[in-house]
Each structure stands twice: as C-alpha cells, then as structure tokens.
Amino acid sequence: MSVIIPHDNICDLLKLTLLVYDYDIKFKLDNKTTIEEFVSKIPKNIIQENEKSEESEKKLNSLDSNSIDIIEDLAKSSPYGRVHKFFNNENTDLQVGITISETNKRICVVFRGSESLYDWYYGLSFFKTQLHNDVYVHSGFYEHLHNNNISLKITVEIIELLNKHKDFNIFITGHSLGGALSTLYGYELSRQLSNKITVVSFASPRVGNTSFKESFDKQENLIHYRISNKHDIVTALPNINFTHVGINITLTDSKYKLFNNYDYPWYYFTLFTCWSIKEHSSVVYLERLLSYKW
Numbered sequence: 001m002s003v004i005i006p007h008d009n010i011c012d013l014l015k016l017t018l019l020v021y022d023y024d025i026k027f028k029l030d031n032k033t034t035i036e037e038f039v040s041k042i043p044k045n046i047i048q049e050n051e052k053s054e055e056s057e058k059k060l061n062s063l064d065s066n067s068i069d070i071i072e073d074l075a076k077s078s079p080y081g082r083v084h085k086f087f088n089n090e091n092t093d094l095q096v097g098i099t100i101s102e103t104n105k106r107i108c109v110v111f112r113g114s115e116s117l118y119d120w121y122y123g124l125s126f127f128k129t130q131l132h133n134d135v136y137v138h139s140g141f142y143e144h145l146h147n148n149n150i151s152l153k154i155t156v157e158i159i160e161l162l163n164k165h166k167d168f169n170i171f172i173t174g175h176s177l178g179g180a181l182s183t184l185y186g187y188e189l190s191r192q193l194s195n196k197i198t199v200v201s202f203a204s205p206r207v208g209n210t211s212f213k214e215s216f217d218k219q220e221n222l223i224h225y226r227i228s229n230k231h232d233i234v235t236a237l238p239n240i241n242f243t244h245v246g247i248n249i250t251l252t253d254s255k256y257k258l259f260n261n262y263d264y265p266w267y268y269f270t271l272f273t274c275w276s277i278k279e280h281s282s283v284v285y286l287e288r289l290l291s292y293k294w
Contacts, residue, residue, distance in 0.1 A: 004223075005198065005200070005225055007289075007293045007294050008077065009171075009200075010200055010225065010227065010289065011286075011289050011290065012074065012077050012078065013108065013110075013171060013173040013200045014173075014175070014202055014227075014282070014285060014286055014289060015070045015073060015074055015286070016074070016097075016099065016108060016110045016173065017110055017111075017112075017113065017173055017174055017175045017178060017202060017282065018067075018070055018175075018282055018283075018286065019067065019070060019071065019074075020095060020096075020097055020110050020111070020112040020113075020174075020178070021112060021113065021282075022067050023083075023086060023095070023097060024086060024088060024095070026067065027067075028086075029082065029083045030083075032082070033082060034079065034080050034081060034082045066283075077104075078101040078103055078104055078106075079103055080101065080102040080103050081099055081100065081101040081102070081103070081104075082099065082100060083097055083098070083099050084098045084099060084100050084107075084157065084161065085097070085098040085157050086098075087150055087153060087154065089147060089148050089150050091147050091148050092143070092144050092147045092148075094111075094112070094144055094145075094147070094150060094181075095111075095112040096109065096110065096111045096112065096150065096154065096181075097109075097110045098110075098154065098157050098158070098161075100161060100165070100168070105165070105167060105168045105169060106168060106169050106171055107158060107161050107162070107165070107168050107169070107170050107171070108170075108171045108172070108173065109154060109158070109170075109171070109172045109173070109182070109185065110173055110174060110178070111172075111173070111174030111177070111178035111179075111181040111182050111185070112174070112177075112178050113174060113175040113176035113177050113178040113179070113203075113282065114176045114177040114178075126138075126238050126240070127139040127140075128208075128209065128241075129142040129143075131188075131208075131212070133211065133215075134209075134211040135208065135209070135211045135212045135215050136208060136209045136211065136212065137184055137207055137208040137209075137212055138180065138184075138205075138206075138207055138208065138238065138242070141177075141180045141181060141184050141207060142184065144177070144181060145181050145184055145185055151185060151188065154185070155189060155192065158170065158189070158193075159193075162193075162195065169195075169196065169198065170189075170193075170195055170196070170197045170198065171197075171198050171199075171200060172185055172186040172189070172197065172198070172199045172200075173199070173200045173201065173202070174201060174202070174204075175201075175202040175203050175282045175285070176202070176203045176204070176205075176234060176280065176282075177205075178201075178202075179201030179202050179203055179204030179205075179226075180201070180204050180205050180207050182199050182200075182201050182204075183199055183201050183204055183207045183224060183226075183245065183246070184207050184208075186198075186199035186222060186224065187212075187215075187216050187219065187222065190219045190221050190222035191219070193221070194221060195221060196221050196222075196223075197221055197222050197223075198223050198224075198225070199222070199223070199224040199225070199246065200224075200225045200227065201224065201225075201226050201227065201246070202227045202228075202282065202285050203227075203228060203229065203232050203234055203235060203280050203282070203285065204226060204228075204234075204235065205234050205235065205237045205238060205242075206237065206238055206239075206242035206243060206244050206269075207242070207245070208242065208243065208245070209241055209242065209243060210243050212243070212245070213243045213244075213245045216245045216246075217245070223246075223247070224245055224246030224247065225246060225247050225249060226244065226245070226246035226247065226248045226249070227249050227251065227285065227289075228248060228249070228250055228251070228269075229250075229251050229252075229276075229279040229280070229284060229285060229288065230250050230251065230252045230273070230274075230279070231273065231274055231275055231276035231279045232274055232276060232279040232280045233271070233274050233275055233276055233277055233279075233280060234274075234280050235269050235274050236269050236270055236271050236273070236274035239270065239271070244262070244269060247259070247260050248260075248262075248264060250264075250268075251285065251288040251289065252288070253288065253291070255292070256288075256292070256294060
C-alpha cells in the first residue's frame with residue numbers, strides 16, 4: 001500500500017511545527033515578509049545596523065543553527081510563504097499560526113505542542129465533552145481550542161484567505177498537544193466548510209471516543225495522516241474509552257509502516273509498546289522522517 005501524501009509535504013509540515021515552538025519568542029515575521037526575504041537577511045544579521053534594537057538583537061541571538069536550517073529549508077520549498085496570523089491565548093498558553101504558501105497553494109494552521117504547565121494541565125484531563133449526538137472528545141483539548149473563541153477566530157481567518165485564494169488547499173498540523181488540537185480542529189472545520197481538509201498530526205494522543213472516530217471517518221472532505229514514533233509514550237494516552245483516528249504512519253530508526261483502516265496489532269499504542277519519552281521528541285520525529293522517503 002502506498003502513502004498518498006508526498007513525503008516532502010509531511011517534512012515541511014513538521015518543520016513548521018518545530019518553528020512554532022520558537023515563533024514570537026526567538027523570531028517573528030510580519031504578515032508581508034516572506035520566508036525567502038527573511039532568510040536573505042540572516043547572513044546580514046537579519047537586520048541592518050541602523051535598524052537594530054535591543055529586542056530584535058535578543059531574538060536574533062537566541063536563534064539556534066537548527067532553527068535557521070529549518071527556516072532556510074522552508075524558504076526553498078515555500079519561497080513565497082509567509083505568516084498570515086499568529087494567535088497567542090494567554091488564558092491557556094495556546095499558540096497557533098496560520099501560514100500561506102503562494103507557491104504550493106497551501107494554507108496551513110499550525111498548533112504549538114506541549115511546553116508549559118498549562119499545556120500539561122489540559123493534556124492530563126481525562127473528562128469528555130459532548131460535541132453532538134454520541135460524539136465525545138477530550139475536555140482539556142476542547143477547552144484549549146475554544147477558550148477565548150480561538151477556534152472561531154482561526155476559522156474567520158481561513159475563510160478570509162479562501163475568499164482570496166479559492167483553489168488553495170487547507171492543511172492543519174501540530175506535534176504532541178498540537179497534534180491533538182489539529183485533529184479536533186480539523187474535524188470541526190470539516191463540518192463547517194466543504195473544502196478538502198488534510199490533517200497531519202505528529203505524536204498525537206487520542207482525542208475522542210469510538211463515535212468520534214466513526215463520525216470522523218464519514219467526513220468525505222477530511223483526511224488525517226497520524227505520524228507516530230513506534231515507542232512514543234504519548235501516543236498510548238489516554239488509554240481508556242478513547243480511540244485513535246486517521247491513517248497511521250509509524251516510524252522507527254530504519255523504516256516506516258503504513259496502517260490504514262486501523263489494521264495495526266492490538267498492542268500498538270498501548271503501554272506494552274509505547275513506553276519511551278525520548279521518542280516523543282519532535283527532533284527525533286524529524287530525524288526519522290529525513291532518514292528515508294516513501
């Protein structure tokens with residue numbers, strides 16, 4: 001069985017999720033500056049001498065070589081890509097960026113993963129919230145997404161972009177908590193828009209119950225690629241009355257394996273197999289993705 005989504009697309013999306021961890025902390029682009037323009041200034045210390053400020057110098061000096069490498073890679077694959085909007089909800093410490101690539105005709109919603117105590121508070125809650133009918137999802141993830149109307153604000157921006165770029169594709173992505181939020185938001189958005197929506201999650205925990213999975217699968221305009229390291233402990237959680245969704249691509253040091261229609265062995269994504277905290281690292285995910293292609 002072949003993987004439908006191109007390998008390069010998945011690598012680009014993971015690189016975007018890695019940059020979200022640093023965005024607005026170590027660097028920032030205004031919504032008119034393309035990634036290519038930003039990269040062109042890096043060898044010149046990003047800004048000219050007469051434009052330097054204490055704040056910009058602090059952000060520049062904190063950019064590490066890995067971040068710069070990722071930005072340069074994205075400049076090649078999405079030379080006219082830019083950050084359209086960045087949300088920072090101080091109530092829940094949620095950060096999410098909306099990017100647009102003119103070259104790839106791609107609108108991306110990128111959720112940041114777990115970094116703060118707030119994040120883990122929401123991640124460790126096991127209560128469920130009813131979406132509709134028998135569809136229930138993780139209460140912490142739901143509150144994280146909807147607090148301060150963040151979900152609605154994201155959707156308003158996407159609709160605005162689609163009105164200008166009707167043939168652009170929608171991608172939603174994130175790592176860890178960001179993967180869970182991308183799955184939930186992708187599902188909700190697919191029920192509001194008729195456009196095709198592709199979710200690519202990395203290291204995601206489970207999001208909803210069996211009815212959520214069944215309803216998710218019935219959304220004809222929604223497809224989900226769930227990327228997981230074989231022993232990543234977070235992918236085994238929550239493990240009671242929650243079910244994974246999507247086409248799973250499992251990564252190891254030497255290969256990948258595709259599981260469609262949830263046809264993986266029963267012990268996959270249980271604590272019998274998923275016991276490693278190290279394999280939850282986004283850096284390990286990127287290293288494995290770059291080590292071989294499909």
